[in-house]
Amino acid sequence: MQRSWEKVWLIVRREYRARVRQRSFIIITTLMAVVAVLLACAPTIVQAIRNGRTDTTTIAVVDTANPAATQGEISRLDQQLRADGTSDRAIALTAVSGPVEMLRDQVNAGTYHGLLVLNHDPAGDLTFMYDTESGTRDTTAARIQQAATFLSVQDRLTRAGVDPSRQAQIFAPPVFSTNATKTTTNADRQSEAEKITNRGLAYILDILLYTTIIVYGMWIAGGVVEEKSNRIMEIMINAATPTQLMAGKILGIGAAALTQYLCITIPGAVALASQGRIAQAFLGQRTGAAALDLTGLSVTAVIAFLGFFVLGFALYAALYAGAGSLVSRQEDVQQIAAPMQMAMIGSFFASLFALSNPDATLTRVLAFVPLCSPLVMLTRVLVGHPAPWEVALSVAILIAGVAFFVALAARIYRIGVLLYGARPNLRTVFKVNHARVAR
Amino acid sequence: MSLEIEHITKTFGEFTAVRDVSFTAEAGQIFGFLGTNGAGKTTTMRIILDILRPDTGSVTWNGAPNTDVPRRLWGYLPEERGLYPKMVVEEQLLFLAQLYGASARDAQRDLNEWLERFNIVENRRKRVEQLSKGNQQKIQFLAAVLHDPEILVMDEPFSGLDPVNAAQMIEAFGEMRRRGKTIIFSTHQMEQAEELCQAIAIIHRGRLVVHGDVRSVKRSTGRQVVRLSLTDDADIPWLDRLPGVTVTKRRPDFVEMDVQRGSDPETILRAALEHGSRITRFEIGEPSLNDIFLASVGGQVATDEGEATAPRDTVAVP
Numbered sequence: 001m002q003r004s005w006e007k008v009w010l011i012v013r014r015e016y017r018a019r020v021r022q023r024s025f026i027i028i029t030t031l032m033a034v035v036a037v038l039l040a041c042a043p044t045i046v047q048a049i050r051n052g053r054t055d056t057t058t059i060a061v062v063d064t065a066n067p068a069a070t071q072g073e074i075s076r077l078d079q080q081l082r083a084d085g086t087s088d089r090a091i092a093l094t095a096v097s098g099p100v101e102m103l104r105d106q107v108n109a110g111t112y113h114g115l116l117v118l119n120h121d122p123a124g125d126l127t128f129m130y131d132t133e134s135g136t137r138d139t140t141a142a143r144i145q146q147a148a149t150f151l152s153v154q155d156r157l158t159r160a161g162v163d164p165s166r167q168a169q170i171f172a173p174p175v176f177s178t179n180a181t182k183t184t185t186n187a188d189r190q191s192e193a194e195k196i197t198n199r200g201l202a203y204i205l206d207i208l209l210y211t212t213i214i215v216y217g218m219w220i221a222g223g224v225v226e227e228k229s230n231r232i233m234e235i236m237i238n239a240a241t242p243t244q245l246m247a248g249k250i251l252g253i254g255a256a257a258l259t260q261y262l263c264i265t266i267p268g269a270v271a272l273a274s275q276g277r278i279a280q281a282f283l284g285q286r287t288g289a290a291a292l293d294l295t296g297l298s299v300t301a302v303i304a305f306l307g308f309f310v311l312g313f314a315l316y317a318a319l320y321a322g323a324g325s326l327v328s329r330q331e332d333v334q335q336i337a338a339p340m341q342m343a344m345i346g347s348f349f350a351s352l353f354a355l356s357n358p359d360a361t362l363t364r365v366l367a368f369v370p371l372c373s374p375l376v377m378l379t380r381v382l383v384g385h386p387a388p389w390e391v392a393l394s395v396a397i398l399i400a401g402v403a404f405f406v407a408l409a410a411r412i413y414r415i416g417v418l419l420y421g422a423r424p425n426l427r428t429v430f431k432v433n434h435a436r437v438a439r
Numbered sequence: 440m441s442l443e444i445e446h447i448t449k450t451f452g453e454f455t456a457v458r459d460v461s462f463t464a465e466a467g468q469i470f471g472f473l474g475t476n477g478a479g480k481t482t483t484m485r486i487i488l489d490i491l492r493p494d495t496g497s498v499t500w501n502g503a504p505n506t507d508v509p510r511r512l513w514g515y516l517p518e519e520r521g522l523y524p525k526m527v528v529e530e531q532l533l534f535l536a537q538l539y540g541a542s543a544r545d546a547q548r549d550l551n552e553w554l555e556r557f558n559i560v561e562n563r564r565k566r567v568e569q570l571s572k573g574n575q576q577k578i579q580f581l582a583a584v585l586h587d588p589e590i591l592v593m594d595e596p597f598s599g600l601d602p603v604n605a606a607q608m609i610e611a612f613g614e615m616r617r618r619g620k621t622i623i624f625s626t627h628q629m630e631q632a633e634e635l636c637q638a639i640a641i642i643h644r645g646r647l648v649v650h651g652d653v654r655s656v657k658r659s660t661g662r663q664v665v666r667l668s669l670t671d672d673a674d675i676p677w678l679d680r681l682p683g684v685t686v687t688k689r690r691p692d693f694v695e696m697d698v699q700r701g702s703d704p705e706t707i708l709r710a711a712l713e714h715g716s717r718i719t720r721f722e723i724g725e726p727s728l729n730d731i732f733l734a735s736v737g738g739q740v741a742t743d744e745g746e747a748t749a750p751r752d753t754v755a756v757p
Contacts, residue, residue: 010538018526231521235582238488238515239538 011248358384
């Protein structure tokens, strides 16, 4: 005699294969994986693009009042430009001579990116005139202005009789220190850092769970309508029970969803984690952008995420399945799925509240309500201090909810056989629910 | 060994779909379930299969209630045809057979046999949506028999089949009967019922009006039917003047008449010879299932002969 789980397994296998072998599944999964890897590599790619633009900006410099002094002024400007801490674009200054008009033509012709003309006003102060093709004030102009200001101050000091060797002393940075008024231990600092990491982590995991349920819940709802729109339903319920069918659907489609999910996130995560090495290999340097800091991901966090991920997904899958079994056509699925989406959006806001008030009474209550408990309890585990019994109770309620909604979905599905075509409203469902329906 | 349906009644809200229906299909029989659209055939079949539960009454197979009969023993061809359109034929049929509880090996062996019998071996690796309608129907039939069920319940198996495919389906019925399977099928195509059934039940507006084996049903009408056709005269008007003879049908190929019990049909033969006609057909027989059907459902089905006046009496067969 065939056991019940063997039928469930057959259905799971069929559902999984039917989805994973679809051309659209393969194409979308591949595309999404590529996008995920590209996103993870974005900082490195941006860096590479910047590095590719290594052409230095060449600025022609001429001192019309004293051409002989140009070289010396250039070396002082250079010194300043190198010291300003901006490294993304090199500026090369080169001494030129000749009439300003002719030099401007050369800028127009593209020989130089810009022209810096030095002069002295009647008071003897240095004046600067900076010409570029478009005359826009970009970062290069700002940097040159800053260097020019410095040069002008040095010039004034020299003319006031301050020896250049003493000038270095004048411009030396003062001692400046930052102190905390409250004494803290190392452990305090660590837990504070952990708290911030955990909040970020909880936020990211909440979003992950939210998106997963919203996206793959629709798969489940659509999958349940399939037998009705294919009209194979009567054969299926003759061969197996609706509960076996529902369980098989949810597990099979869930497994296909998980496959797609992992095919997208694993390459992305690997790419993200190995950004340093990738950058080293391709650019010969580490990027400034830090790779995802996974040190905050404690064992508890991983277990809590996996646990609430599976349970939350199962609960919503059962709900989506029940909704799917209310309709007979694929076109109606979107409409019937709206309540679940609202519930999911609601629980996401609840989890945002929990993020800032992890141990408030409202949060503690919401962590038991099945529809929002996956997100809220997950948040509490990560950033709050839930008692072990609270976590256990929340999980128990979730498991009971999953069993209840799977049974309800199966029941509605079975009734759907009698209500072919017509879309049953809740009243008919409860009415027929009292009628005698087999198995 | 038999499938017993006893006093089943099923109501949907105000509507009584089936009222106190009882009949027996002997094991190994082909049993025809006849009725107009909406008569309650599909509901009865779903109750037999335990897809629906009756309000009252019971269904037993060899004495065991149908709820205890393993799913594997039932094969079902629903009226709403349907398969997974994107699934490959072979994979789909093996999946369904295994879901019913057959072993993959047995199902595979049977599948090869059936594909050859139906001449559709080349469709094995095609997706169902790529097949012609006739071939899809054959696959649908295989979906009902591949797990080697004992009782086959088929709702309108001949609807939508062209003559060639219908002939193949009739052959497949024969094969199932040779294997000793019990087949219950509904139809309103009487030729097929006439050709295949050992026993029938006629259901009308949820009530059973006739049931029993075909020969006794026919005999029980008490009618003696003669069919006559002559080369030179299609209408044979003089038949109307013969005593004890009532013409019931004038078709292009023959004229059919009821002959009163006690009068000798050979008087008709003699009369024809006296008229000097060449006789191409003279047949003494029983009324066709079609006539019995029309008589028992009150002739509310449109016919070319306008037999709406036929008696509505229930024909009881012991």
